[in-house]
Amino acid sequence: VENNNDKELVKLLNEFHYADIAEILDELDLDDSIYVIKLLDSETTSDILTELDEDTREKVLKNLSAKEIAEEVEELDTDDAADIIAELPEERQEEVISKIEDEEHREEITELLKYQDDTAGGLMAKELVKVYETWTVAGCLRRIRGQAKEVTRVHSIYVVNKEEKLIGRLSLKDLIVAKNDQKIADIAKDNVDFVNVIDDVEDVAKVMAKYDLEAIPVVDDSQTLLGRITIDDIVDVLKEEAEKDYQLAAGITQDVDSDDSIIELTRARLPWLFLGLIGGVGAFVIMEGFQEAFNQYAVLFFFTPLIAAMAGNVGVQSSAIIVQGLANDDIKGSINRRLLKEMSLATLNGIILAAFLFLFVWIYIGEIDKAIAISTSLVAVIIIAGLIGTFVPLFLDKRGIDPAIATGPFITTSNDILGILLYFWIAKLILGI
Amino acid sequence: VENNNDKELVKLLNEFHYADIAEILDELDLDDSIYVIKLLDSETTSDILTELDEDTREKVLKNLSAKEIAEEVEELDTDDAADIIAELPEERQEEVISKIEDEEHREEITELLKYQDDTAGGLMAKELVKVYETWTVAGCLRRIRGQAKEVTRVHSIYVVNKEEKLIGRLSLKDLIVAKNDQKIADIAKDNVDFVNVIDDVEDVAKVMAKYDLEAIPVVDDSQTLLGRITIDDIVDVLKEEAEKDYQLAAGITQDVDSDDSIIELTRARLPWLFLGLIGGVGAFVIMEGFQEAFNQYAVLFFFTPLIAAMAGNVGVQSSAIIVQGLANDDIKGSINRRLLKEMSLATLNGIILAAFLFLFVWIYIGEIDKAIAISTSLVAVIIIAGLIGTFVPLFLDKRGIDPAIATGPFITTSNDILGILLYFWIAKLILGI
Structure with a gap:
């Protein structure tokens, strides 16, 4: 389709919706995209521009002159026009604005550019x-x-x-x-x-x-x-918003998608993994510290992944419910009542899970004191993990910090370490070491 | 406000938007809510009903007669009317429908009730x-x-x-x-x-x-x-949709919110925790199996929480990006290309993280062979975890299963076990045990 026969191509593309053309252009290489954009009239291309991926749009705009961008912008509603201009480097912004012919449009866009991106002003249009x-x-x-x-x-x-x-x-x-x-x-x-x-x-x-x-x-x-x-x-x-929260919960910062480059994806993922690494090193140090005490009880060390996993899972569950409740304005009443509820819930879940673990250890290893120590610690770890998962997002929210960062790796890592520490303490106490 | 003086109350409530009144009623106890609903005219209360929490609405409807519900429903658009009737038990549905006076409205609602909840028919209204x-x-x-x-x-x-x-x-x-x-x-x-x-x-x-x-x-x-x-x-x-995906990623099934009862929350959370428990027991069995082989290398066991955490985190990160890409229809091209990209990404991240871990183990423990064994395993574990996190949601999606269930505890647990197994295998190989 690409190489010759412009007329046929224009005719074909004019039958598509601009959102579909934008999708096609996102997949094409840059030269072809620009070729297509220069081919179509600015009424269609301006709409296509608004629908393009941010990365593709940036590249396309780099290859258009200020005059050409001004013409595109002229066709758009003020809100979309201002969004596109805001993405340009600063010197180019002024150049493009000065080339907009319609004076009213120019003034309105200049006004909209003054507002912050994440405020009503940054989202509104002047057309009404x-x-x-x-x-x-x-x-x-x-x-x-x-x-x-x-x-x-x-x-x-x-x-x-x-x-x-x-x-x-x-x-x-x-x-x-x-x-x-x-x-x-x-x-x-x-x-x-x-x-x-x-x-x-x-x-x-x-x-x-x-x-x-x-x-x-x-x-x-x-x-x-x-x-x-x-x-x-x-x-x-x-x-x-939903994507951002979801990504934070999964340990991904910045707004990346699966088509971004490996460098961008690394920048979004590596910091959280590094946090996990630090947590793992912490767990190592704790376990090494208990090594002598538990010389006779090496089997206890084999339950640390279980303890860490349960602490992490419970923490993520409880924090996710709080983060969502905060986003929906559902969280009313005192923090203490929430903590009390999470404590009852965690105790109930903890006892059920610990009962299974007790049976497994008792039957498999055949030593009831170890079974008691391990399952009792599990209940305590689950309760503490639930309380931390509930408290941290509520606390961050009170401080005006986005509670969504409290989900995912942050809560998992801190709960891992605390859980393992607690586990050995309690086991030591019960076994009388 | 509640006890006397109905006229004042009606006057006061009429100044509120129905969505605000619904929020107030969600907080009141049942008797008071029903009292308020019977007090207001059905034009307002029908709108309030649509905005109530599902649980509250169910309780309120139980306390209204079929005739009263029919009157409320009569005031609503067909889509909202059908949604409310669909929530009633089946015998009551017919009773309420038979009491709707407007014949056209009745027929339209009956038609809408035939469509599945999650289809366009279940969402549409007849008013146009x-x-x-x-x-x-x-x-x-x-x-x-x-x-x-x-x-x-x-x-x-x-x-x-x-x-x-x-x-x-x-x-x-x-x-x-x-x-x-x-x-x-x-x-x-x-x-x-x-x-x-x-x-x-x-x-x-x-x-x-x-x-x-x-x-x-x-x-x-x-x-x-x-x-x-x-x-x-x-x-x-x-x-x-966003809430469901978010909850699945956090290991919560069913659509629960922070105000639900402890029993409901347990039902939503316990199955995932149980999955984690099984995973932990699996990790225990693996570690126990390697106990004799690593008798001289007890220190290696202390890194299992680190290995498990990294495998889990990488798996969640890569699956979250795929799940989001699938939701946005961004995933085109072959699965193999995706896997190749994730492999390069995981290798890059893995090598950076392993370098830090190598330095730590070398300096802290002072044995270079152990440092090499642990950090090499980490790279392998991260690559495999990334590939599993990428492959599983793509595979589920191809099979027509919601890929969102692949995030969260499911991927974490399977990656934990596989990661630990891989870790001991590779360490054994490198240390020549």
Whole structure:
């Protein structure tokens, strides 16, 4: 398909959705991608650009002139345009912005670039349909016909007073159902949800998911309407959040995916493995320290992987439930009540598991004192592991640190060491060494 | 607030959003919740019901008569209504349905109940705005005023031919911008995305997220328009999916949250812990088997927790990346290429980590042959763990099994055992025992 016959190719590609073309380009090599992008008109390619992988987009943009990027950006909604420009190196940003011909578009994009990535301001677009409370329905419909051409989808119509402050909302449906001579102020709904421009995107996502909103207006501290956020952007935020938490739980930092280079993947994975290595060395030092004491009881050493695995698993289970509860705002009440509950739960699970282990050791080794020592330690280790798994994320959250880092290797490693230490202490006590 | 003064309470609650009231009721005890629900009118309470926790809702519904539930259901959109009825025991389902007064609503709900929960049919609602291609814009607007009153939000207007087959779509905006005497067939867009009623909800979510859709029509095999799915339902699907995967990775089955009872939490957590226990016993048996051979090298046993931890961590990291790649449809190309990449990655990470371990053992214990044996085994263990973590989810996915179960305790436990076995084998070989 690639080499000749441009016309055929354009015809073929025009039948695809831009998201599909972006997927194809992600797979092609760079020269071919740029060739295709230069071939298609900027209306299609601008949408393709927004859907490309970040890495591919960076490479493609490097090969386009500032003028060409400005043309692409001109076709996009302000939020997507600002996102693309924000990815460019700083000198290029200014160059591209200066080449945008539409003055209003240029000013809006410049405004959006000022907001932090992870705030409502960084997510919002300037495109929205705004009406003044003093207009009539008929006048409003006339003007909306004008405004709406720029807005791809009309979610809500926002009603403002003459100081541009948000005072209500309307749906297109309300307008169509209303009589022509009614005043906007009379049919507008005044219970309008909104977020502040500096709100965290995760909070915006929570509000929109909770109230099933498809778009939400963004205001500043004086309630002036600045822009709007739509649910499709929130879907992306939710997916990214979920992926980030999932990766942290698996011991992967940075937002990597399976197609990234080996160097990038190493940078994301090695630090956590190194943590595990330190933990393993710690376990070695502990075991060596108990070597003399347990000279007669070498068999006890063979249970350390079991103890470490149980401590790690219980810790990850309890921390995962807390992290998820925190993300859903489900965690209310005192930390002490949570700890008490986890303690009962861990005790119950611990006793059931220890009963099996007791039977195994008793039957297999045939020494009841060892069986008692090992299974009692297991109960204690499970309880402590559960409490640590519960406490650490709650503590981090109170301190304003993302509790998700407490899951995965962090909790496993600390629980491994503590579990093994506890195991030998208790066994020593019970066996009277 | 609770005991007296109903009027005050109703007034107060009416100022809250139904999602907020639901949150309050989740915290109240059962009697008070039912009291509040009977106090408010069914328009509000029906929305509250949909937002309640599943457990709370089950209890509340048990305390309402079939007639009362039917009244609540009557106020809801068909998708929410069907979801609530589906949660009832079977005999009650029929009783409630027979008490629904609106015949059309009753029939639509009965139809929706036939579809599986995890298919497009189980998620769709019957409420949609449908126009025939032969209508004019003016006639269309007139009829939409009628239809739209039943539909809370108009996302898209679906265009059908006289056999009720989906042939295109329109937005309200298109209608408003068009001239009154134009034919629908002339202004409708014919590139309409749709899903089949038996499609999996996860696939529906992928399509909607990829193409940034806010609603998608659902058709049967003969392209007949059956219903529509909106993005807010997809947001819920995405959140549930992410939570399920996250919990599986942490070793928790069933959809539990931190407020569930200790019995429910035990049922979700104990099986995975038991798996870990079996793994630990396996590790014990392996170590015991090598006891005689390594009589002179007792120090080697002290590194088993380190080996097990590294095997587990590497396995979880690589499986998590594959599981995520599969969820995003990012995994293309052959399994062999993936395995080759993971092998290079694991070798690189393994060598770096082994170098540190070598130095530690050499300096701390002072015997170079042991240092070589331990660090060489570590590299081998990391490579094998990475390959297993990559292969197992890919294999499960090929077999049509959810690859997410391969992360967490499953991969950790099997890698623990294999890692320890490999470690002793290689050490034995190198030390020439």
